Structures are given as C-alpha cells and as structure tokens.
Amino acid sequence: MWRRYWALLLAVLLLALPLATLAQAPEQINLALADLGTRVGRTITLADLSDWAWSEQIFPDASLGCPQTGQTYAQVQTRGFQFILTFENVTYDYRVSADGTLVVLCSSVSAPESCDSAPGDIPFVEPRLTIGQQARVVQNITLSLRAEPTRGALSLADIPAGTVVDVLDGPRCAIGSLRYWQIRYNSPNGAIVGWGAEGYDGEYYLEPLTLTPGQPQTRVRLTAGNIAGLGELFTVGTQATSSALSPDSRFLALGDPSGTLTLYDLASGETGFAVVVTTAPITALAFTSDSSRVAGIAGGSIYVYNVETGTPTQFSALEADGTTPVTLNAMAFSPLRQGETPTTPGVLLLAGGSIDGRVWVWDFGNPTAPLINGVQAHNGVIVRLEFAANGTALITSGADSSVRIWGIPAASGGVG
Missing domain, CATH: 2.30.30.40 (SH3 Domains)
Structure with missing residues (x-):
C-alpha cells in the first residue's frame, strides 16, 4: 500500500515539474508558439524566448482553467498542458489540450519597464491616461x-x-x-x-x-493632408532676440533684450521658468541632446540652466592673462549617447566661438578649465558651431565665408 502511495505522489510531483527540470517539452508547445507568432506578427521558436516552462495537468473541464466570459464548456476532465513563455519582456500563460484541439491564451503580463528614451531617440509622449477612466x-x-x-x-x-x-x-x-x-x-x-x-x-x-x-x-501631426487647416495655437514672447526648441519638443526657450531667458512648455504654453541671466541681450540659445539643459549667451559668456530646477552654470572665455574676458558669439553641445548624463565628467562637451574667430571647449561635467583654450579657427566672427550627430566632428562657420571640420584622425593599424 505504501509503495503505491509513494509511486502516486512521485507521479504527481513529476507532472508539476517545470521545463527546466524535465529534459524535453511536449510537442503541444509548438501550438502555443504558433499562436504567439500570429499575435506578434512573426514566427516564434523556443530560441526566441528569454524564459519558458511547462507542466502537465488534469483540468476539471474543457476551459483548461481559463474560462472566458460568455462561453460554455464541456464539464469533463481534460488532460492538457500549461506553457509559460516569456517573449520581449512579456510573459504568456498558454493552455493546450493533450489532443491539440484546444489552444487558450490564459493571460499575458508585461514586466515593469521604464519609459525613458535614450538620448537621440524619439521621446515617449507624456502620459495623460489612467486606469479606470x-x-x-x-x-x-x-x-x-x-x-x-x-x-x-x-x-x-x-x-x-x-x-x-x-x-x-x-x-x-x-x-x-x-x-x-x-x-x-x-x-x-x-x-x-x-x-x-x-x-x-x-x-x-x-x-x-x-x-x-x-x-x-x-x-495632430502636420501633414500635406491637413496643413490647409493650420491655425495659431498661442503666442509667447514679444521682444525675442533668440529662440531654441528642445530636441524632445517639450520646451521652447526665448531670450530677450533685457537678458531674461524664459522657458515655455510647448504643449500648454505655460511658463516653465524665467530667469534674468544678465542685463545684456541673449544672443543665442541651445539645448543638450537629452533636453535636460538649455544654454544662453549673454554679455559674451555662456550660462547653462537645468530645465527642471533652473540651476545655472557659467562658462566664460578669458585671454591668456587669465582676467580679460573674451566675447563669445556662438556655442554648441556635443551629443549624449544612451545612458550618459550631462554631469558625468568627460561625457558632455560645450564649445564656444568668439567674435574674433577663436574656439573654446569645456568639459561640462568638470568645468574647471577649458580643454581647448582659444584656438584660432577663423578670421573674424564665428557665426555657428555644430557637433556631428555621432560626436566625431566639430564644425565651425565663420564670417570669413569658410566652414572648417575638426576631429581626431583615426589611428592606424587593425582593430579587433
């Protein structure tokens, strides 16, 4: 009697063992994979799954343990399988009858994910919905x-x-x-x-x-089909001397003749913050690629602000004597890569160009002294600075009608 009891108990435990414990999944798993492939629009194999497990069960009826509202089921014990499949961070609970005639997706649950976009990626829209509404x-x-x-x-x-x-x-x-x-x-x-x-x-x-x-x-996105209905949404600023739009399309920055930098929420028109940078007009504005910082040139210096807190950081170019200020006219930030933050030393560069054609470059995360201190780039005013989108070059444009590309020559020899 005891031998039969332990044999029965062992059989029950084996039926409940996950795939990781048993050597091979039953062929019915292919029916679950085929259904999953139909739902996600591509062929799915076991190799595509980040995790999977299965167990064999005797279900009390033909619903296979997943009754659906409005459906009726044969009230007979039904042998079948439960397959837990994880694909692209979503876990699917499938039930398949032993004879393969019933394939049921019982549930699918996504693991918690962050909706933060990587620098340079299109940002997620700001969420406005809530469960239950x-x-x-x-x-x-x-x-x-x-x-x-x-x-x-x-x-x-x-x-x-x-x-x-x-x-x-x-x-x-x-x-x-x-x-x-x-x-x-x-x-x-x-x-x-x-x-x-x-x-x-x-x-x-x-x-x-x-x-x-x-x-x-x-x-609504502007297209050829709806552009005829274009209308003004709102007006901001009346004496703007410069403007810049954040890469994530969230903020519009305006500078005015009094030296005030104002940040507007482009979606609502509401003011994010307004700060008096100096008493001089703001002549140029620029955002970092992650839209977390906005910089303005006023009185010949660069002032960088955190868009959430309004905290400033000032960058000034000086002559060789270390005291005489140089008037800056143009600026640019290097692009951030995925996972990088502006305040990490050695990551974000800030370049400034002067009215006499020289270039300065600072490490934003460690702004103690310029990395490049007044290199002559043009004869006359530098009118524009720009980093290549992949961060491999700095382009300068001058009033001398020349455009120059600056970078680090590739090392000779093989790699890898």
Missing part, C-alpha cells in the same frame, strides 16, 4: 487595437476617430517609443479588449475625455 480616439486618427502591446502585434480592430473607450490596464512601453494601454472597445459586433498606443513623436492618438490642469493639449 474613459478615453477618446482623437480626430483624424483611426486607432489600431492590437492583441499585444507591440507595434507588430495582430490588429483586432480599427477604432474610428471620436470613439470613446474604457482604459483597463497599462501602460506598457514598447520598442519604438510607443506607450500602450489596454482598452475596451464597444464595437458594432460586441466588446473587444486589446491594446492601443497613446501617441507617438509628440502626436496623441488617445486623449482623456477631460484634461486636468497642466496636461499637454492634444496635437
């Missing part, structure tokens, strides 16, 4: 309702402009700077639950029925 598809947009929160996933329906949907879950952050929300669409054929993108590259696809104070207004 209703949202509306914006005008001139047909929204794709997808089976999973990825751009290439199976499209369940096209939701017309103006349609109101229920926000059930989210957000999930997908490759390509898309933030998805799980929504319920009451289509003419019944309710459909899927994932809809909130927006992309500053353009919103879904909007809350009522915006709360401070939330960015819904904008």
Whole structure:
C-alpha cells in the first residue's frame, strides 16, 4: 500500500515539474508558439524566448482553467498542458489540450519597464491616461487595437476617430517609443479588449475625455493632408532676440533684450521658468541632446540652466592673462549617447566661438578649465558651431565665408 502511495505522489510531483527540470517539452508547445507568432506578427521558436516552462495537468473541464466570459464548456476532465513563455519582456500563460484541439491564451503580463528614451531617440509622449477612466480616439486618427502591446502585434480592430473607450490596464512601453494601454472597445459586433498606443513623436492618438490642469493639449501631426487647416495655437514672447526648441519638443526657450531667458512648455504654453541671466541681450540659445539643459549667451559668456530646477552654470572665455574676458558669439553641445548624463565628467562637451574667430571647449561635467583654450579657427566672427550627430566632428562657420571640420584622425593599424 505504501509503495503505491509513494509511486502516486512521485507521479504527481513529476507532472508539476517545470521545463527546466524535465529534459524535453511536449510537442503541444509548438501550438502555443504558433499562436504567439500570429499575435506578434512573426514566427516564434523556443530560441526566441528569454524564459519558458511547462507542466502537465488534469483540468476539471474543457476551459483548461481559463474560462472566458460568455462561453460554455464541456464539464469533463481534460488532460492538457500549461506553457509559460516569456517573449520581449512579456510573459504568456498558454493552455493546450493533450489532443491539440484546444489552444487558450490564459493571460499575458508585461514586466515593469521604464519609459525613458535614450538620448537621440524619439521621446515617449507624456502620459495623460489612467486606469479606470474613459478615453477618446482623437480626430483624424483611426486607432489600431492590437492583441499585444507591440507595434507588430495582430490588429483586432480599427477604432474610428471620436470613439470613446474604457482604459483597463497599462501602460506598457514598447520598442519604438510607443506607450500602450489596454482598452475596451464597444464595437458594432460586441466588446473587444486589446491594446492601443497613446501617441507617438509628440502626436496623441488617445486623449482623456477631460484634461486636468497642466496636461499637454492634444496635437495632430502636420501633414500635406491637413496643413490647409493650420491655425495659431498661442503666442509667447514679444521682444525675442533668440529662440531654441528642445530636441524632445517639450520646451521652447526665448531670450530677450533685457537678458531674461524664459522657458515655455510647448504643449500648454505655460511658463516653465524665467530667469534674468544678465542685463545684456541673449544672443543665442541651445539645448543638450537629452533636453535636460538649455544654454544662453549673454554679455559674451555662456550660462547653462537645468530645465527642471533652473540651476545655472557659467562658462566664460578669458585671454591668456587669465582676467580679460573674451566675447563669445556662438556655442554648441556635443551629443549624449544612451545612458550618459550631462554631469558625468568627460561625457558632455560645450564649445564656444568668439567674435574674433577663436574656439573654446569645456568639459561640462568638470568645468574647471577649458580643454581647448582659444584656438584660432577663423578670421573674424564665428557665426555657428555644430557637433556631428555621432560626436566625431566639430564644425565651425565663420564670417570669413569658410566652414572648417575638426576631429581626431583615426589611428592606424587593425582593430579587433
């Protein structure tokens, strides 16, 4: 009797063992992979999964442990398998009957992700939706309702402009700077639950029925099809001497003759901050590539401000005597790469050009002394400075009608 008891217990434990413990998954896993591939729009193999596991079970009925609302099931014990598949940071719980006639996606859950964009990437739109509220598809947009929160996933329906949907879950952050929300669409054929993108590259696809104070207004991308309806949104500044738009399209910086630098939220028109830099006019403005800093030239010096706190850092060029100031006329930041922060020493460079044709370069993270101290680049005013997008060159343009490219020659010999 005891021998039969232990044999039965061992059999039960073996049925519950995950894939990592057993040598080979049953062939029914291929049915789950095929269904997953249909949902994400590509062929999926075990090699594409970051993790997977399985167990064999006897389910109490034909729902395989995942009953769906409005469905009826044969009330007979059904042998089947549970497959836990993790693909692109999303975990899928599949159930497949032993005879392969039933394939059920029980649930899919995304692991927590950060929606912070890497420097140089298109930023995620600022989130305006919350779980439990209703949202509306914006005008001139047909929204794709997808089976999973990825751009290439199976499209369940096209939701017309103006349609109101229920926000059930989210957000999930997908490759390509898309933030998805799980929504319920009451289509003419019944309710459909899927994932809809909130927006992309500053353009919103879904909007809350009522915006709360401070939330960015819904904008539509300008195209050849809608440009005829162009209208003024708002006006900022009346005596601007310079302006610059942040790379993430969030802020507009304006400088005026009194030396005041004002930062505006481009979505709402509200003022981010306004600071008096000097009493001299602000003649030039520039943002870092991650949009976290804005710099202005006033009175011949460069003043860099943190856009969130307004904290300044001043950079001034001096003659060889160490006391006589040099008047700067142009500036540029080197591009930041993924994972880099402006305050890390040796990462972000700030270049300044003077009215007499010389160039200075500082390490923004360690601004004790210029790395390049007044190299003569042009005969006359430097009118423009620019770093190459990949950070490999500095381009200077002068009033002498010349453009010069500066860089580090590649080392000779092989690599790798």
